[in-house]
Amino acid sequence: MWNYSKNLQHKVKIKNKDIRMAKFLVTQYGGPDGELSAAIRYLNQRYTMPTGSTKGLLTDIGTEELAHVEIISAMVYQLTKDATPDELKAAGLGGHYAQHDHALFPTDANGVPWTAAYIGTLGNPVTDLHEDLAAEQKAKATYEHLIDLTDDHDVKDVLKFLWAREVVHYQRFGEALESVYDLNKSKRIF
């Protein structure tokens, strides 16, 4: 069962309204390498992990990714709050306004809606952990691109935090993979 704490994992206090940045940032909400993909991927893979340790890790990282979904959503919310339809149009979010007003909606940076096609769950833990390692690298690269796209310190601060978490998750998945290799070796009967 999920617990919700009524606070963000990292503060989001954006003072300036760079609405165009919201359009780019949303890729880490509903895009292929975003936090929602990560959460759904890990929380689905956890069922067929072979050990308590790997079930625990996939559950815990999946849960942390939900907290990151919330952070990205908070950033988009603050960046577009009080934006007029004209301002949204000028920032390339006219289509979003037409369909959603100021509501949040998970898409990539081009408005393509999130799809479960972004995730893989193959049931083989070696396979699934390889997907997870790749996912963390792709998320890290995407944060690097997003950091390049803004000069706003309030935004960059949060992006650097999320970038650093990807690096740590990659490390943990690597350790989980090693543990699965060891487990498979120990099961071999010659």
Next chain:
Amino acid sequence: MAKSLKDLSREELMDNIHQLKFAAVDLNLYLDTHPDCKPALTDYNNITSDLKAVIAMYEKKYGPLTNFGGAESKHPWSWVDEPWPWESGE
């Protein structure tokens, strides 16, 4: 001389919660792949006990941070109080 919990402002309490919770999450992930690491476990348990104390102080003064039986509420039901985290940024 460190201030005692009851003298901290709301912002200071929330800052403490952010820092301690972050440490707890990070150590939790580490322990998931290093379950035999005693130093990490000792740290985790100390942080957990500190975090619980800070959260208890915050909730006593400012209302629940968790629902579904995580914390008690004064009257009227204050779980629904504003601002919500995406508005306050905390």
